[in-house]
Amino acid sequence: MRVTDRRFALLLMAPAALFLIAFVLWPIIRFVSNAFFEISPIAGGKREFVGFDNFATAFASAAFQGASMRTIAYTLIVVVLEFSIGLTVALLFAALGQRSAILRTIFMYPLMVAPVVAGILWRFLLIDNFGIVNELLGIDVGWLSDPHIALFSVALPDIWLTTSFITLVLFAGLQNLPGDVLEAARLDGAGYPTLLFRVLIPLLRPVIAVALVVRGIDAARAFDIILIQTNGGPQESTTTLSLLIYRTMTRYGDPGLASAMGTIYLLGMLLVATAAIFAIWRPGAER
Amino acid sequence: MNGLEARRLTPKVILWTLLLAVVVLYGFPFVYLLLTSFKTPSDAIAVPPAVLPRAWTLENYVTALAKEGVVPALLNSVVTAVLSTAMSLVLAVPAAYAITRYRTPSGRVFVIASLVTRMVPAIAIGAPLVETMRVLGINDTSLGLAIAHTTISLPLSIWLMASFFEAVPDELEEAARVDGASRLGALWRVVLPVVSGGLAVTAIFAFLASWNEFLFSLLLTAVRAQTTPIVIANFQTQFGIDWGAMTALAALYSIPVVLLTLALQRHIVAGLTLGAVKG
Numbered sequence: 313m314r315v316t317d318r319r320f321a322l323l324l325m326a327p328a329a330l331f332l333i334a335f336v337l338w339p340i341i342r343f344v345s346n347a348f349f350e351i352s353p354i355a356g357g358k359r360e361f362v363g364f365d366n367f368a369t370a371f372a373s374a375a376f377q378g379a380s381m382r383t384i385a386y387t388l389i390v391v392v393l394e395f396s397i398g399l400t401v402a403l404l405f406a407a408l409g410q411r412s413a414i415l416r417t418i419f420m421y422p423l424m425v426a427p428v429v430a431g432i433l434w435r436f437l438l439i440d441n442f443g444i445v446n447e448l449l450g451i452d453v454g455w456l457s458d459p460h461i462a463l464f465s466v467a468l469p470d471i472w473l474t475t476s477f478i479t480l481v482l483f484a485g486l487q488n489l490p491g492d493v494l495e496a497a498r499l500d501g502a503g504y505p506t507l508l509f510r511v512l513i514p515l516l517r518p519v520i521a522v523a524l525v526v527r528g529i530d531a532a533r534a535f536d537i538i539l540i541q542t543n544g545g546p547q548e549s550t551t552t553l554s555l556l557i558y559r560t561m562t563r564y565g566d567p568g569l570a571s572a573m574g575t576i577y578l579l580g581m582l583l584v585a586t587a588a589i590f591a592i593w594r595p596g597a598e599r
Numbered sequence: 600m601n602g603l604e605a606r607r608l609t610p611k612v613i614l615w616t617l618l619l620a621v622v623v624l625y626g627f628p629f630v631y632l633l634l635t636s637f638k639t640p641s642d643a644i645a646v647p648p649a650v651l652p653r654a655w656t657l658e659n660y661v662t663a664l665a666k667e668g669v670v671p672a673l674l675n676s677v678v679t680a681v682l683s684t685a686m687s688l689v690l691a692v693p694a695a696y697a698i699t700r701y702r703t704p705s706g707r708v709f710v711i712a713s714l715v716t717r718m719v720p721a722i723a724i725g726a727p728l729v730e731t732m733r734v735l736g737i738n739d740t741s742l743g744l745a746i747a748h749t750t751i752s753l754p755l756s757i758w759l760m761a762s763f764f765e766a767v768p769d770e771l772e773e774a775a776r777v778d779g780a781s782r783l784g785a786l787w788r789v790v791l792p793v794v795s796g797g798l799a800v801t802a803i804f805a806f807l808a809s810w811n812e813f814l815f816s817l818l819l820t821a822v823r824a825q826t827t828p829i830v831i832a833n834f835q836t837q838f839g840i841d842w843g844a845m846t847a848l849a850a851l852y853s854i855p856v857v858l859l860t861l862a863l864q865r866h867i868v869a870g871l872t873l874g875a876v877k878g
Contacts, residue, residue: 320782321701325709328694328753336716336750339727346727397621404618406603408611415622417864421629423871424856426811428828429849432835433632436842442648444631472628477871484872486603494603529718536813540832557722558814567726574723581718 344578346571353565366572376573378548379556382463383532383577386552389467390531391524397471398478398523403508405479406486416483420476427473431540434469456542459549466541466550470534478523485519486512525588532581553577629857636660636850640843659847668822669848672830675741676852679816679826680809682745687752687805688798695760696786700772710761713754724750725818732819739821747815752805759804759870763797764790800870803863807856827852 347367350360370376401419405412422430437445438455446452455465489512497511513520535554538544544551544559551559553573561570605611631650635643636659638652643659663669698706728747729738737743767790775785791798816826831852834845860867 317701318703321697321703322705324693324697325705328690328757329709331690331749331753332712332716335728335731335746336719336724339724339731340719342727342730343723401618401621403603404614404621407605407614408618409604412618415618416868417861418622419625420864420868421857421860422625423867424807424811424860425629425853426813426828428811428813428831429853432831432845432849433628436635436846437628437631442644442646444648444650447647448650472625480868480871484868489603526717533720535721536828536832540835554720554722557720561722561726570722570726574720577720578718578723581720582715585718 383552402482427537430469431537636846643843659843663844663848676826683748683809684805691756699764748809752808
């Protein structure tokens with residue numbers, strides 16, 4: 313009976329497993345192995361083994377270094393702002409209780425909007441001559457044309473799009489907190505800052521970890537939202553790794569180098585995400 | 600109701616004001632998009648810009664829909680998203696069920712692998728898939744693109760469905776088995792109806808993942824199977840930028856999903872927070 317149960321389970325998992333092997337694992341293997349070849353972009357062109365040459369080229373390239381730094385900066389901008397706004401709004405919702413439910417719905421809608429639409433919409437809001445943001449604020453800022461601030465500006469639609477995710481996750485976490493712990497903290501005369509930093513945030517640690525890691529990974533992979541706003545400009549100031557890799561592959565026609573860059577990027581992401589999960593979550597520390 | 604609510608009146612008023620301000624700020628961009636889509640094309644890019652249209656018109660919608668490739672792209676988006684959702688559910692439901700019910704070690708490998716998939720930059724999968732689809736003879740088709748989109752939604756679907764199956768008591772199925780149902784019959788006739796809400800949530804997320812996806816669509820389609828996000832992106836290079844028509848198409852493409860959000864709000868929140876909060 314046991315054996316047949318196991319076999320039944322394997323049978324149920326097989327289609328999904330085969331699908332992921334064929335359309336996820338195999339492409340990744342191909343992608344990573346391409347990093348060791350010099351590949352002509354023309355179909356049927358030559359393919360020559362070059363060892364770690366592409367990796368050396370990638371590490372030495374100023375474009376790659378710059379794009380790496382910009383990817384890190386972009387991810388930090390997005391995650392820090394989303395977490396600050398997301399937590400604040402989640403606490404507001406929690407403080408106002410059930411009657412804030414309608415506002416929660418409104419707050420959530422950008423999550424469903426396509427990144428391309430969000431990018432184009434914010435480009436329209438921030439555009440130099442007829443942008444409504446400058447008009448309403450009575451200022452004249454070249455949001456997307458000034459290379460010094462463009463990386464921050466392109467992050468705005470991403471923040472608008474997905475802060476709700478952090479809010480919803482943290483809000484759900486807050487709802488699940490044991491009421492007696494909070495009551496005890498209140499009775500002990502804890503002020504709100506103490507309650508927040510000593511009780512709420514430590515209790516929410518696993519939830520915060522998941523929210524930050526998920527958002528961090530997605531922000532580091534941001535592609536369409538940046539492409540549609542600035543296409544990497546002005547003066548490369550918004551060219552993050554995903555844009556650089558895409559361009560190296562398609563426009564500059566160097567799949568080998570692009571694959572090397574992508575492989576470094578993938579390894580970096582795995583490393584940082586794993587480290588982040590262990591640092592914030594500390595699995596096993598409290599249980 | 601766990602003691603986080605504000606209790607006195609004055610702080611409540613301040614908090615409500617604060618929250619309303621945040622929500623208005625959050626709602627404004629989309630409202631402005633809608634308002635602009637009803638302006639005349641020249642009004643849409645007037646300097647200085649005005650929030651409200653001087654005259655309301657559907658001109659932008661007519662222009663957008665009349666542009667070559669727009670209507671086929673909208674249809675492609677629907678076909679691709681429906682196909683991808685179906686594939687995602689058909690593959691994810693049995694897998695998730697096996698993972699939660701039989702707890703084999705291979706199931707755990709599966710969950711971890713699914714999570715790692717999320718960390719892979721899309722281009723590392725998308726670029727090699729171009730070749731794969733060509734070999735399979737389905738490049739530039741909705742089927743090929745739907746398969747690519749399923750690589751995104753399948754891990755998420757397995758994760759979500761596993762959480763929903765987790766909540767179904769084992770006894771329910773055991774009772775069905777005692778009554779003579781086969782394992783597959785118990786899953787199909789007894790367990791699936793219980794998790795129908797969860798199925799709906801999973802379907803919504805799979806649909807959205809495909810509906811909103813950009814990079815795979817860019818890499819894997821040329822003309823025939825092009826989806827709307829690509830057409831929206833192409834608006835700006837082909838004829839300069841027709842902002843009026845662009846806002847109209849962006850609005851057309853977003854309104855169905857925004858309405859869906861409002862209608863299925865509770866389910867969507869459940870889906871978004873389930874995996875994360877359960878940790």
